Amino acid sequence: xxxxxxxxxxxxxxxxxxxxxxxxxxxxxxxxxxxxxxxxxxxxxxxxxxxxxxxxxxxxxx
Numbered sequence: 001x002x003x004x005x006x007x008x009x010x011x012x013x014x015x016x017x018x019x020x021x022x023x024x025x026x027x028x029x030x031x032x033x034x035x036x037x038x039x040x041x042x043x044x045x046x047x048x049x050x051x052x053x054x055x056x057x058x059x060x061x062x
Contacts (some may be wrong), residue, residue, distance in 0.1 A: 003017040
């Protein structure tokens with residue numbers, strides 16, 4: 001999903017999305033999306049879905 005698509009869904013500027021992603025990259029010391037994905041797999045976040053995005057009554061078991 002592009003910064004523009006994310007921004008449209010969140011009703012914010014694409015620049016805000018890009019800036020937020022850069023802050024995340026710096027915080028975990030990665031340089032690109034593929035490194036971020038590798039990091040998430042390494043620390044066990046590959047199946048994480050925020051609870052607020054899951055409808056009540058749905059349970060996931062990974």
